[in-house]
């Protein structure tokens with residue numbers, strides 16, 4: 519199955535650093551090798567990284583943590599805690615950071631290991647390096663951990679890195695306000711379970727662009743209490759596509775609003791753009807626009823709306839063309855959905871059709887979505 523989809527989705531569903539003394543930044547660079555890291559892929563370099571981080575965190579100016587190229591640094595679960603003294607902190611990763619090779623190395627982690635940045639504002643993490651979660655021993659386990667996490671990180675910039683084989687989610691953002699993630703390469707075998715590319719929870723104003731994500735699970739998952747999420751230029755697949763949810767587990771009150779996904783390509787994905795909810799009375803889905811989606815489906819059902827009661831409202835589809843990848847027929851299934859469609863193949867029976875003059879070849883839009891999706 520190959521799907522080439524370009525679309526706009528407009529969705530509306532209803533700590534402390536132990537910093538003593540203040541050091542002026544003279545060198546700017548805190549190279550982990552200067553703090554005892556070995557970088558042979560065998561020695562545990564966690565303490566060296568933490569020492570370098572502590573020194574950097576006490577420094578004013580624009581200090582940089584440097585993870586040099588040509589070396590492999592083995593790290594146990596570590597937390598890089600903020601706030602730091604400087605307004606902005608940079609972590610430059612040029613070499614490879616390796617997770618423990620077996621599960622024993624993770625025994626000391628309490629929750630949500632492995633690499634966590636917490637409470638660090640204006641953090642920049644970039645470089646051409648690799649973060650290798652070596653997660654394969656975890657993929658048959660029930661409980662697994664995430665690789666790289668950012669909690670309470672305002673104005674985070676993450677770019678350029680390669681993220682491999684996480685035990686679970688590769689990158690998680692929780693309670694972050696303002697973040698830009700770009701030029702990332704995230705990959706794990708198609709068969710690896712629960713290895714989402716990027717997970718977002720309780721965060722606002724997050725931009726993810728121009729990245730390749732091929733992990734077998736959700737390329738990007740947008741979870742509860744997240745708003746203003748801008749996703750463009752993602753090559754997604756193999757995997758499950760870009761997903762909102764699952765929302766409303768155990769009747770939880772959660773909202774996800776203002777999600778914009780555009781100029782994305784889905785290749786060999788189980789879904790394209792998906793909204794998942796638990797079957798609980800709390801969940802309402804409304805004001806979702808799918809526009810300019812072109813591609814093929816290997817499944818006979820190319821479009822599925824499956825809503826409990828009449829909770830999916832104002833769903834709009836415009837200029838959608840989904841064909842079969844294997845010469846069969848593609849249909850839409852529909853339950854409890856209200857909205858409009860225009861120039862949509864296959865026809866979605868529960869949406870009222872709004873084909874003005876049946877002229878679907880030109881780019882003229884029959885249904886106008888809000889135009890303020892670019893920020």
Ligand SMILES: *[C@@H]1O[C@H](CO)[C@@H](O)[C@H](O)[C@H]1NC(C)=O
Pocket residue numbers: 530531532804805832
């Ligand atoms: C859906 O859009 C309509 C019209 O713009 C707006 O009045 C309504 O509040 C929106 N619904 C939600 C749940 O945001």
Ligand SMILES: *[C@@H]1O[C@H](CO)[C@@H](O)[C@H](O)[C@H]1NC(C)=O
Pocket residue numbers: 594622623624625626
């Ligand atoms: C776990 O923590 C204990 C106590 O801090 C330490 O002695 C041990 O080396 C740690 N184990 C690993 C695998 O990091």
Ligand SMILES: *[C@@H]1O[C@H](CO)[C@@H](O)[C@H](O)[C@H]1NC(C)=O
Pocket residue numbers: 642644645646678
């Ligand atoms: C990392 O980001 C900083 C600040 O935006 C920039 O000056 C630097 O060139 C970047 N480094 C790499 C390797 O992308």
Ligand SMILES: *[C@@H]1O[C@H](CO)[C@@H](O)[C@H](O)[C@H]1NC(C)=O
Pocket residue numbers: 673674695696697698723725
């Ligand atoms: C959103 O975040 C970006 C940084 O990624 C920041 O420059 C911008 O001001 C933020 N916008 C709002 C409305 O907070």
Ligand SMILES: *[C@@H]1O[C@H](CO)[C@@H](O)[C@H](O)[C@H]1NC(C)=O
Pocket residue numbers: 719720742743770771772773
């Ligand atoms: C979302 O916010 C609601 C209300 O503030 C809160 O009860 C709920 O726990 C939050 N959910 C998540 C996933 O943070």
Ligand SMILES: *[C@@H]1O[C@H](CO)[C@@H](O)[C@H](O)[C@H]1NC(C)=O
Pocket residue numbers: 522812813
């Ligand atoms: C849809 O994709 C097909 C195959 O890639 C291409 O031939 C066609 O021009 C596309 N249609 C639109 C409207 O982009």
Ligand SMILES: *[C@@H]1O[C@H](CO)[C@@H](O)[C@H](O)[C@H]1NC(C)=O
Pocket residue numbers: 845846847
């Ligand atoms: C596709 O649908 C048409 C019209 O309903 C039907 O005649 C044809 O047999 C179907 N083809 C397949 C492969 O199911």
